[in-house]
Amino acid sequence: MSHAKGPARPAFAPRSKLYKGRFGRICPGLTPWTPPGVPPDQIEAHFAAFAAEHMVERPGLTPDEANAITDELEAEFSSSIPVGYTYFGQFVDHDITFDPTPLGVEVTDPEGLENFRTPRLDLDCVYGSGPHDQPYMYDGAKFLIGEIAGTGLADLPRNPLGRAIIGDMRNDENAIVSQIQLAFLSAHNTLVDRALAAGAADPFMEARRVLTWLYQHCVWNDFIRRICVDTVVDTALQKDEGKDGRVQWQLGLKDVYSWEYNPFMPLEFSVAAYRFGHSMVRNGYQTNFTHNQLKRVPLFNNTTAGPGGAGEPDLRGFRPRTPVTTVQWDWFFDMGNQADFFPQRARKIDTKLANALLFLGEDDGNPGAVANRLAARNLIRGVALELPSGPDVAAKLNVPVTVNLAEGEPAALWYYILKEAEGQAGERLGRLGSTIVAAVFAGLLKGDPRAFVNADPGWTPEDELASGMLTEDDRVDDPAWGLPAILRISGQPVSGV
Numbered sequence: 001m002s003h004a005k006g007p008a009r010p011a012f013a014p015r016s017k018l019y020k021g022r023f024g025r026i027c028p029g030l031t032p033w034t035p036p037g038v039p040p041d042q043i044e045a046h047f048a049a050f051a052a053e054h055m056v057e058r059p060g061l062t063p064d065e066a067n068a069i070t071d072e073l074e075a076e077f078s079s080s081i082p083v084g085y086t087y088f089g090q091f092v093d094h095d096i097t098f099d100p101t102p103l104g105v106e107v108t109d110p111e112g113l114e115n116f117r118t119p120r121l122d123l124d125c126v127y128g129s130g131p132h133d134q135p136y137m138y139d140g141a142k143f144l145i146g147e148i149a150g151t152g153l154a155d156l157p158r159n160p161l162g163r164a165i166i167g168d169m170r171n172d173e174n175a176i177v178s179q180i181q182l183a184f185l186s187a188h189n190t191l192v193d194r195a196l197a198a199g200a201a202d203p204f205m206e207a208r209r210v211l212t213w214l215y216q217h218c219v220w221n222d223f224i225r226r227i228c229v230d231t232v233v234d235t236a237l238q239k240d241e242g243k244d245g246r247v248q249w250q251l252g253l254k255d256v257y258s259w260e261y262n263p264f265m266p267l268e269f270s271v272a273a274y275r276f277g278h279s280m281v282r283n284g285y286q287t288n289f290t291h292n293q294l295k296r297v298p299l300f301n302n303t304t305a306g307p308g309g310a311g312e313p314d315l316r317g318f319r320p321r322t323p324v325t326t327v328q329w330d331w332f333f334d335m336g337n338q339a340d341f342f343p344q345r346a347r348k349i350d351t352k353l354a355n356a357l358l359f360l361g362e363d364d365g366n367p368g369a370v371a372n373r374l375a376a377r378n379l380i381r382g383v384a385l386e387l388p389s390g391p392d393v394a395a396k397l398n399v400p401v402t403v404n405l406a407e408g409e410p411a412a413l414w415y416y417i418l419k420e421a422e423g424q425a426g427e428r429l430g431r432l433g434s435t436i437v438a439a440v441f442a443g444l445l446k447g448d449p450r451a452f453v454n455a456d457p458g459w460t461p462e463d464e465l466a467s468g469m470l471t472e473d474d475r476v477d478d479p480a481w482g483l484p485a486i487l488r489i490s491g492q493p494v495s496g497v
């Protein structure tokens with residue numbers, strides 16, 4: 001759920017069904033949508049104004065006021081989804097897609113829009129190219145882990161400038177996703193120890209296999225089921241056991257997302273449907289109890305002095321972790337929390353983004369610039385990449401059109417999907433958003449020959465209990481083996497630091 005910087009560029013994912021690039025389209029034959037009556041040279045200004053007035057929790061705020069995180073805002077815009085899934089979704093996004101070409105760069109080759117991240121749920125954002133090609137990330141079969149001087153707190157390994165030495169730099173772009181990355185590094189190291197104890201011939205590969213399959217299991221059974229309509233998820237990927245006892249996984253939405261040789265990354269997914277997570281972002285978060293962070297730490301410190309004076313901490317990344325920004329995971333996920341007000345809750349999935357996302361600080365000289373307004377950037381990108389309208393995609397995929405757009409509201413696919421989610425009380429995506437997201441994730445799993453659904457279709461996390469690679473203590477009372485299990489394996493702080 002990352003966001004690209006800079007002005008818009010043309011689309012280079014051709015509409016021909018014969019195109020076999022890494023990016024493609026689910027609905028290549030549909031007409032691109034543009035805001036009616038708006039000249040091309042005024043589209044950026046049009047969307048910047050629309051985002052500032054209609055796609056923010058409270059319009060008309062200054063950067064100072066955007067940092068004022070109130071209980072009223074928290075209650076009004078809260079869903080029931082634990083806040084940690086906002087950033088796990090970002091972590092997953094970094095695992096499956098990466099286009100490093102800057103916006104504004106003219107590309108004439110149809111292959112110019114290139115997904116340099118493998119479109120698979122294979123944790124290459126964690127493992128990179130492996131210990132042979134990137135030995136500076138490893139200590140033998142384990143990852144190198146850093147430490148905050150004088151605190152005893154673990155951190156990502158960093159160079160002298162404070163930059164993380166990891167498989168994907170984007171997983172250090174804020175303090176929360178960086179600690180999810182750290183949890184995966186630490187979980188791998190724990191699994192290496194378990195593999196050694198079990199006598200594995202290759203402890204690194206055994207740890208990687210178990211962590212990757214558990215991650216895939218979490219994505220499908222924990223994350224996707226939280227944010228998509230259940231009946232759509234049940235249709236998208238079905239586990240069938242034949243009369244002969246063999247287990248097979250079958251795709252149920254091939255009419256939505258299919259490929260000839262390898263899965264591709266659909267623009268309708270990466271530029272629109274999967275950006276639902278931007279709506280879930282809060283202005284700030286309570287981080288941990290030990291350092292008395294009952295006060296919310298802002299996501300961005302948008303002003304020179306900040307709400308509490310110079311040096312006010314925030315959750316921006318690309319710098320070492322601190323005691324204040326250290327995440328206590330039971331405040332972000334349901335991990336047997338004793339207090340009913342934890343974990344904190346993500347924002348509703350709707351057309352209103354957090355105040356802070358109107359002031360990203362990309363252009364400090366002009367707070368109203370398009371570069372600072374995430375909603376505007378998403379809308380502009382959808383037009384630049386020639387996405388069709390939400391109603392047109394819904395009709396094409398035979399999904400009921402349930403959204404009534406008011407005069408002046410854009411029919412852009414991203415906006416439509418957020419608007420559709422409002423019909424689910426902001427608790428999950430609607431039918432069209434669920435269909436695109438579930439179909440793509442099901443396809444990415446089924447399209448990877450090394451994913452557990454293909455390599456060992458009958459596999460479940462319980463299969464690892466006998467060998468000791470996983471334990472009952474990892475999941476506690478979580479029958480689904482969700483993301484909290486990986487956090488427990490990592491040994492990172494759950495109930496305090």
